[in-house]
Amino acid sequence: GFLSRRSHAAAAQSTPVEARGRPDRVIYHKGKSLIVLAVNLRGLMAEAKRADCIIEFAAQVGDFLAVDEPLFYLYGNAAAVDERRLREFVALGGERTMEQDPMFAFRIEADFALKALSPAINDPTTAVLAIDQLHRLLRLVGKRSLHDHEILDDAGHPRVVFRTPNWEDFVHISVREIRLAGASNLQVVRRLRAMIENLIQVLPEHRHAELHKELELLDRAISRHFTFSEDVALARIPDSQGLGGCVGGEVAELATRMQDLTTVHAGTIFAISSGPIWAADSGSSPGAIRGTAFPPAHKVMSCNYVRFSARCAAPPRRLSFRSGLRHTRVRTWTASRPAAYCAVA
Structure with missing residues (x-):
């Protein structure tokens, strides 16, 4: 057609x-x-x-x-x-409807979250429930073929120009305002991270760039709003329930011993991943971890808590987590923006 x-x-x-x-x-x-x-x-x-x-x-x-x-x-x-x-x-x-206006459905759910996060209401659990629905909608939209603005006739000539929201529009309305309103709330930032990381896993690769951008902004917001390392560590864990549905206490304890990897020479590295970890690669010396499978120690909800030994003279600079066969996520640890949690055993 x-x-x-x-x-x-x-x-x-x-x-x-x-x-x-x-x-x-x-x-x-x-x-x-x-x-x-x-x-x-x-x-x-x-x-x-x-x-x-x-x-x-x-x-x-x-x-x-x-x-x-x-x-x-x-x-x-x-x-x-x-x-x-x-x-x-x-x-x-006089009022918007959802007949040809899918953005209106996103707007309604985003407004639910924003009202719940307002100082007068202060109900982050309701905001998490709204993010649940935005998550579902983004998965549906992300798997669809969003039409170009130009509609062609049978001969391939453009006849009608009709603008519709693009993928970036849907991501922005689902994340940006909620992040700004709830950046200081543990439930909100953890639920947003769980949503974004799950979408990166399940959606086609051409949808990932905007999601990675939102993940970067979320990390920067966490660094700005949380002072204590224990809170930062807890805020960086993806949790589909907001707070209580993922490993929390153990990681918070590990955060008290977090150090920059430049000071870690051997010991135990603890990593958090939102998907099964199939392989790890340090990108460091031959004696470092390379090509070894590390099954999760245990799994709670959508988050795996993984422990493995780093028997190497120099600290690993990078670990590659391969979740399934389609998606590879690379995480780099630095003192200013840890994407996982490291401690000397």
Whole structure:
């Protein structure tokens, strides 16, 4: 159908709307200021093919549309377009709905979390429950093929430009505001980490960059808001329950003996991983840990607590955790941003 994504060949031959210059005609919104609820894309496609032009919907579903704001930009044979018919293809109303507005579902859950984290309510457990739902929604969206803005006809020519949220938009609405509001709360930061790390494990690789960026921001927020090393250690553990669903006390105890790896020459390294660890590689001297499988000592919820000996003259600089066959996560330890927990035995 016409809603399928562009092929690489068609994309290479078409010209982006931004490069086409000024539109040949602009149709403005009339009447009352309302919210865009839905758009009849098949109707727009039929009209664009009939008039042999390109129709760009100026707004996005969920946008507030004020009087005299642009509604459509027309390129090409714009005079042949029936303005009345175009207006009939847009549904407007006073409140957002989820019919064609998936971002609204994310907005509702994010608002639940933000209200729960407000000083007046201060209910982080409810915020964790909202993050549970955002986690579920992100997994669904991350496995879908998000459409390009341009919709092509059967001949591969762009006919309709219709903007929809991209992957980055969904990640931002699910994480950014909640992190800012709950960065000082153990439940929130642990639940966010569990969500992000799980999404990195289960979603295709092209979704990972934005998730890694959010993980980095989460680590920086933890370093800023938590003073004691024990709290920092606890805050860096992924926990699908927020607090209480993962190894906590043992790691907090280990944190009292945390040291920079430049001072660790031999002993025991304790590592936290959100997935099964199949192999470890120190990237250090031949006498270091290399190519050895270390089964988890025990597993609680989605978190494994792993212990193995580092029999080497120099400290390992890097350990590679291979979770399953598809995903490899590399963690580097430094004094300022430990991604795992290290102690001298």
